[in-house]
Amino acid sequence: xxxxxxxxxxxxxxxxxxxxxxxxxxxxxxxxxxxxxxxxxxxxxxxxxxxxxxxxxxxxxxxxxxxxxxxxxxxxxxxxxxxxxxxxxxxxxxxxxxxxxxxxxxxxxxxxxxxxxxxxxxxxxxxxxxxxxxxxxxxxxxxxxxxxxxxxxxxxxxxxxxxxxxxxxxxxxxxxxxxxxxxxxxxxxxxxxxxxxxxxxxxxxxxxxxxxxxxxxxxxxxxxxxxxxxxxxxxxxxxxxxxxxxxxxxxxxxxxxxxxxxxxxxxxxxxxxxxxxxxxxxxxxxxxxxxxxxxxxxxxxxxxxxxxxxxxxxxxxxxxxxxxxxxxxxxxxxxxxxxxxxxxxxxxxxxxxxxxxxxxxxxx
Ligand code: GTP
Numbered sequence: 513x514x515x516x517x518x519x520x521x522x523x524x525x526x527x528x529x530x531x532x533x534x535x536x537x538x539x540x541x542x543x544x545x546x547x548x549x550x551x552x553x554x555x556x557x558x559x560x561x562x563x564x565x566x567x568x569x570x571x572x573x574x575x576x577x578x579x580x581x582x583x584x585x586x587x588x589x590x591x592x593x594x595x596x597x598x599x600x601x602x603x604x605x606x607x608x609x610x611x612x613x614x615x616x617x618x619x620x621x622x623x624x625x626x627x628x629x630x631x632x633x634x635x636x637x638x639x640x641x642x643x644x645x646x647x648x649x650x651x652x653x654x655x656x657x658x659x660x661x662x663x664x665x666x667x668x669x670x671x672x673x674x675x676x677x678x679x680x681x682x683x684x685x686x687x688x689x690x691x692x693x694x695x696x697x698x699x700x701x702x703x704x705x706x707x708x709x710x711x712x713x714x715x716x717x718x719x720x721x722x723x724x725x726x727x728x729x730x731x732x733x734x735x736x737x738x739x740x741x742x743x744x745x746x747x748x749x750x751x752x753x754x755x756x757x758x759x760x761x762x763x764x765x766x767x768x769x770x771x772x773x774x775x776x777x778x779x780x781x782x783x784x785x786x787x788x789x790x791x792x793x794x795x796x797x798x799x800x801x802x803x804x805x806x807x808x809x810x811x812x813x814x815x816x817x818x819x820x821x822x823x824x825x826x827x828x829x830x831x832x833x834x835x836x837x838x839x840x841x842x843x844x845x846x847x848x849x850x851x852x853x854x855x856x857x858x859x860x861x862x863x864x865x866x867x868x869x870x871x872x873x874x875x876x
Contacts, residue, residue, distance in 0.1 A: 520566025
């Protein structure tokens, strides 16, 4: 079976992290997110993968290349304007001549894809949709099925008063190639809002595959942090790191003996952690990070090559590449884009979103 991974979205909710970096390359435990998705497919022996790209395609192609570094064969399609989730699949039609799997490229899951394939063939389904349960389904597509698992209703983004179930479309589908005939080429079409309801109205056999797999999409800053917490606390069965020791330290990193590390904490390669620094997990320090004396990093994700001056406090925040936090500054519950500079003793308002290259001077 081949796979199509949809990675052509705009990722507006993850701004300012994604102003120059596609969501697919956002680092999770210091590894680009999409690498986990590709490795998960490979574990289920799916090695021919088409990446449906749009916005910011070039950095993805140059990182993944022909896929051989990851044990897969990659092909690419690029949309000049977004074709939507169905249009992106249609654009890959020339690669698809048998049953294939489609994945939203921003979902982290340990779904048993092999079992889902078996289910799809056993049911002789035209479409099989993986389901997952969420606490709040109001920003997702809710799906209702009969006892056999056959889909009877789709409801996109129900308002809180209309919620009848918290079982949602998990963004992983197995499709028969004949579905492609239902999608108009060269135009924006949504698989969840247009194609699936239209197939259902035609009486097509659409089935839902239920499982208790770990599932999280990294669409928002909160969920991006949540994914790190879950992975570092061992909530997902997809083994991404050996965290038996609670603290992982990359090659050539240098920690002052007085630094206190309360895991789970991952420190990338070539970092410097200074005197009396406190790193409180779950936290990740990207490669080449410098954290100077008496600073505290608590529950935060720091991307590579960031410099955190002495006496700085970073809590529940995300700092993108090459940020520079001067002495005694405070960053809490905030998200900083690339190359943000925070001046001496500056305290960012909680909930700040700072765009790349900004110099945060006076009290903000
Ligand atoms: P937001 O702008 O924050 O909503 O993010 P997004 O643009 O990624 O949209 P969304 O989270 O709904 O997308 C789910 C998945 O589908 C992501 O992996 C997107 O990259 C992908 N996707 C969304 N729209 C398109 C599209 O038009 N073409 C392709 N190829 N992929 C898309």
